[in-house]
Amino acid sequence: MKIALIGATGFVGAHVLQELVSRGHDVIAIARNTDKITTESSHVNAVSADVLKPQEVANAVAGADAVISAYNPGWTNPNIYAEFLAGAQSIQAGVRQAGVKRLLVVGGAGSLYVKPGMQLIDTPHFPEEYKPGASAAREYLEVLKEENELDWTFLSPAIEMHPGTSGTKTGTYRKDMESPVYDENHRSIISVEDLALAIVDEIEQGNHIKQRFTVAY
Numbered sequence: 001m002k003i004a005l006i007g008a009t010g011f012v013g014a015h016v017l018q019e020l021v022s023r024g025h026d027v028i029a030i031a032r033n034t035d036k037i038t039t040e041s042s043h044v045n046a047v048s049a050d051v052l053k054p055q056e057v058a059n060a061v062a063g064a065d066a067v068i069s070a071y072n073p074g075w076t077n078p079n080i081y082a083e084f085l086a087g088a089q090s091i092q093a094g095v096r097q098a099g100v101k102r103l104l105v106v107g108g109a110g111s112l113y114v115k116p117g118m119q120l121i122d123t124p125h126f127p128e129e130y131k132p133g134a135s136a137a138r139e140y141l142e143v144l145k146e147e148n149e150l151d152w153t154f155l156s157p158a159i160e161m162h163p164g165t166s167g168t169k170t171g172t173y174r175k176d177m178e179s180p181v182y183d184e185n186h187r188s189i190i191s192v193e194d195l196a197l198a199i200v201d202e203i204e205q206g207n208h209i210k211q212r213f214t215v216a217y
Helices: 011-022 054-061 080-098 128-145 192-205
Strands: 002-006 026-031 044-048 066-067 102-106 113-115 151-156 174-176 211-216
Touching: 002 054, 011 026, 011 192, 026 054, 054 080, 054 151, 066 080, 066 192, 080 102, 102 192, 113 192, 128 151, 151 192, 192 211
Parallel strands: 002 026, 002 066, 026 044, 066 102, 102 151, 151 211
Antiparallel strands: 174 211
């Protein structure tokens, strides 16, 4: 397949790029600064684009079979709330404009339901520093649910998915739809390598069209 990957230089995006290349897909690797794309392969075409401009997104993803958005303005960005919402909706508009039907968005775990009527972000111990980004991702999921033209998927990673949980690819994961997947120690955890595996599996298989799902061990 020909896959457009937005955010190809980020923590998640860089691993998704490696996974796509390892499976023989042709990748349009989209980033603001393409110098940071270090994967050397004849299957990778690096393209610079500003995700806040729908026309640039449309031009970049044109001709792709599917788009993966691993866009994140950065957890330390003081404007992450506004920029995530603006960027995500710009990407959505650009993908529509380009005539690409398939869009997978990597979101956050904050909107997962830890019990009926209670999302993770609203629990007392949710870290304050992650609330702006998590709130934006939660709001964007509601926007995406109103999307009728695109075959969209929203993937929430495990609650614990960061450099400290990564470095190993097991090749396995379990799925749920709206609630976190917990292991025997009641931890919702996954490495970025196995998250990338799940992302590419979904692009290839299309098991969750117009749905949100989550993955963990």
